[in-house]
Amino acid sequence: MITKNGSLPDQPPPTNSIGVIGWLRRNLFASVLNTLLTFLALYIIYLGIVPAVNWVFVNSDWVGDSRDACSSGGACWVFIAARINLFMYGFYPEEGYWRINLAFAILVLLLVLLNIRQVPRRGWIAAFTLIGYPIIAFYLFYGGAFGLTVVDTHNWGGLSLTLILSGVGIVASLPIGVVLALGRNSQMPIVKAASIVFIEFWRGVPLITVLFMSSVMLPLFLPEGTSFDKLLRAMIGIVLFESAYMAEVVRGGLAAIPRGQYEAAKALGLNYWKSMTLIILPQALKLVIPGIVNTFIALFKDTTLVLIIGLFDLLTTIEAGFKHVSWLGFAVEGYVFAALIYWIFCFSMSRYSQNLERKLHTGHAR
Amino acid sequence: MTIETANPELTASSAPIIEIVGMHKWYGEFHVLKEINLTVSRGERIVICGPSGSGKSTMIRCINRLEEHQRGQIIVDGIELNDDLKRIDKIRREVGMVFQHFNLFPHLTVLENCCLAPIWVRKMPRKQAEEIAMEYLERVRIPEQAKKYPGQLSGGQQQRVAIARSLCMSPSIMLFDEPTSALDPEMIKEVLDTMISLAESGMTMLVVTHEMGFAKTVANRVIFMDGGQIIEENDPETFFTNPEHERTQLFLSQIM
Numbered sequence: 001m002i003t004k005n006g007s008l009p010d011q012p013p014p015t016n017s018i019g020v021i022g023w024l025r026r027n028l029f030a031s032v033l034n035t036l037l038t039f040l041a042l043y044i045i046y047l048g049i050v051p052a053v054n055w056v057f058v059n060s061d062w063v064g065d066s067r068d069a070c071s072s073g074g075a076c077w078v079f080i081a082a083r084i085n086l087f088m089y090g091f092y093p094e095e096g097y098w099r100i101n102l103a104f105a106i107l108v109l110l111l112v113l114l115n116i117r118q119v120p121r122r123g124w125i126a127a128f129t130l131i132g133y134p135i136i137a138f139y140l141f142y143g144g145a146f147g148l149t150v151v152d153t154h155n156w157g158g159l160s161l162t163l164i165l166s167g168v169g170i171v172a173s174l175p176i177g178v179v180l181a182l183g184r185n186s187q188m189p190i191v192k193a194a195s196i197v198f199i200e201f202w203r204g205v206p207l208i209t210v211l212f213m214s215s216v217m218l219p220l221f222l223p224e225g226t227s228f229d230k231l232l233r234a235m236i237g238i239v240l241f242e243s244a245y246m247a248e249v250v251r252g253g254l255a256a257i258p259r260g261q262y263e264a265a266k267a268l269g270l271n272y273w274k275s276m277t278l279i280i281l282p283q284a285l286k287l288v289i290p291g292i293v294n295t296f297i298a299l300f301k302d303t304t305l306v307l308i309i310g311l312f313d314l315l316t317t318i319e320a321g322f323k324h325v326s327w328l329g330f331a332v333e334g335y336v337f338a339a340l341i342y343w344i345f346c347f348s349m350s351r352y353s354q355n356l357e358r359k360l361h362t363g364h365a366r
Numbered sequence: 367m368t369i370e371t372a373n374p375e376l377t378a379s380s381a382p383i384i385e386i387v388g389m390h391k392w393y394g395e396f397h398v399l400k401e402i403n404l405t406v407s408r409g410e411r412i413v414i415c416g417p418s419g420s421g422k423s424t425m426i427r428c429i430n431r432l433e434e435h436q437r438g439q440i441i442v443d444g445i446e447l448n449d450d451l452k453r454i455d456k457i458r459r460e461v462g463m464v465f466q467h468f469n470l471f472p473h474l475t476v477l478e479n480c481c482l483a484p485i486w487v488r489k490m491p492r493k494q495a496e497e498i499a500m501e502y503l504e505r506v507r508i509p510e511q512a513k514k515y516p517g518q519l520s521g522g523q524q525q526r527v528a529i530a531r532s533l534c535m536s537p538s539i540m541l542f543d544e545p546t547s548a549l550d551p552e553m554i555k556e557v558l559d560t561m562i563s564l565a566e567s568g569m570t571m572l573v574v575t576h577e578m579g580f581a582k583t584v585a586n587r588v589i590f591m592d593g594g595q596i597i598e599e600n601d602p603e604t605f606f607t608n609p610e611h612e613r614t615q616l617f618l619s620q621i622m
Contacts, residue, residue: 263432264469268483268535269458271451278482282473362473362515 056336067327079330080337083321087337090157090312099148100160103140106133130171153231157312159341161231165238165303165313170296172239177246178285182276184251195247202244208305210237215309234306242299249291253284286360293353297346314338382441383408383539383570384429389438391424398424399435400594408538411571413581413602416591417617422574425591426541429572430461443538459487462532466544468524470516476503476527477512480534488535495534502530506560522553526560533564540564542573576621582606590614 028038059074062081070076080087089097110129113119141164143150156164183195202210214237215230257280265275285292307316318334321327384406391399399421406412414422427433428440431447431454440447442457471479480499484490490498503509506526508519516524525545532540542561546554558580565571565584575581581588581602588605590598590613598611609615 258467258469260465260467260469261471264463264465264471266432267430267458267461267463267465268531269455269487270483271455274486278486279471283471286473360473362517 067330070330075333075336076330077333079322079327079333083327086158086317086321087314088158089160090317091155092151092157092160093155096143096149096151099140099143099151103137104160104163106136134168134171153229156231158317159314161306161311162300162303162314165235165306166296166300168235169238169242169299169303173242173246173295173299174292176239176243178250178281180243180247181250181254184247185254199244199247202241203248205241207238207241207302208308210241211305211309213237230309231311234309234311238299238303242295242302245295245298246292249288249295250284252291253286253288254280256287257284286357289353289357289360293349297349300345300349301342314341381408382406383443384572385439385441386425386429387439387441389428389435389440391421391428391433391435391437398594399428402438402596404589404596404599406539406570406572408570409568410586411565411569411584412573412587412589413585414572414574414589414591415576415578415581415617416597420591421594422589422591423543426543426572426574429539429541430458430463432463455487459535460537461539461541462535462537463541463543464525464528464532464545466547468516468521468528468548470524470528470531472516475513475515476508476519479516479527480531483531483535499530499534502533503527505533505563506530507556520553521549522556525549525553525557529557529560529564539570539572542571542575544574544576546575546577578606578622590617592617 029035055074057074059072061070061072061074061076061078063069064078065082067076067079069078085094085097089100092100107129110125110133113125114122114129119125139145139148141151141156141160142153180195180199183191184199186192186195211234214233218233261279261283262275265279270278303313304315306313307319312320315338318338319331322330322334382405384404386402386404389399389402390397402425404425414426416422424433428435428447429442434449435447443460445453445457447453447457470476471482474482477496477499480502481492481495484495484498485492500509500512503512506529508523508526508530511519511523511527516527519527529545545561546557549557554577558577561571561573561580562584573580573585585602588600588602589596590605590609590611592613598605598609598614600610605614606618609618
């Protein structure tokens, strides 16, 4: 608006539209209906939160070593504490727990080193984590060398088994998925057809069927007397299954890279593999980090399905725990504990992926 | 149809570095390039113009095999292009290309963009590649941006980086595919200046552009294309003041 003496000076915002009170007014108490809904929502939250807090913290039992300690009426965390070794290590012999602990300690150390910018030679650490570490971890878990006694895979279980299955699944399915995605985009008809058939076959089958086939049907087709490890078969099943999903996620990323990038790489004289590994894949994988992590999270939770072929992952050991005579009836505590553990791992992966996206952002708009 | 080169003493001065003989190209049923004949000698600067869809970009993209031709011959620096990947790679090492949309690699810094091909294609040690890259970045007058990512630069700066990136491979031919068409007006000049100084250094250049001022001052020869054919080929003065062909006259009257 034009006035005789030029425009009016800016007014400060009214006090009731700024700060906490302003925010409350705008978002929670904007109208009568809005206010009513706010109070209704608060009441519903109150109804849910109070008993939950009472059950988890106020009326719960934390100390003791048998079900007799659970008398307060709330959650009985004594059950979890008493069976924690089963949940973490399955039926792994107790004198070998240090081997599992050491294997995971090394892994955590490597992952921490990889995420500190100042650490020199992170490329070598990454290579060691992917190539050297699995060998060390295998000997720590399985034994049979360096004076370690052999612990058969049917004794493996609990959270450590869940982590092994998902770790192997994650590490193996990404590169296989990348190769399949490149294959599906290939100009060579046989490579392309083979990739499509593979991807569509594994994506079309439920994981539970894959695991069942690997454990029950596969031995029927193998010559008599040959047996190979049930855990290994489950791992192969999971890896092939997840690779197919990963391939499609990566293909989405490849499709999002402008044609000009391929052309610029070609024009500079880079051959197919160099332009893929140096130019296209770094960009494509960065674009689909959310999709990749999504698949990882799904994989992590899908590993619970190995219970149908008799492997004792975290969830199955917890179920076994509350089905034991001395702890009958503590299913809720068990499931809440399982949910918490799964949530911690999945949420960490999700946060890590967001962190990674931010770190890799180089300021280009798409 | 073939058209005699208007400036025979220029082409006769040295051996041809590019020879295109009776080249045709189809996209499926669509006949994009028809009977292209073109001889370029070392050090020549050729501007190719024409209405959109006339096949000018497609033609220069055939020279480094970003597009394949279906009939005729393309001989670059004595090597005839065919399906042989080794030959294609050899030619691509000798032919630099600058694109309309720069096509810098957004995940790499400016310096890394420039060093990538020398390191991975020419097997140059990293240190030497970086020195050469800095030299060329200085030549296009943006050495101070070396550590930045392409996304942090203006369009004109990005295009100059793209030129430096191509030069790092020390090519004997440079192809420019509408290098200024995606730029804001005030950035066109900085890119054209870079190209002019490159021309002065004796580089063989094929430039698809609508910058007629550039054509007038820099080109040895201007080629006009329409409907997938070379309609007219002449030295810039004759081309602009006295075009032979009706379609050329029409085109020039529309853009000038």
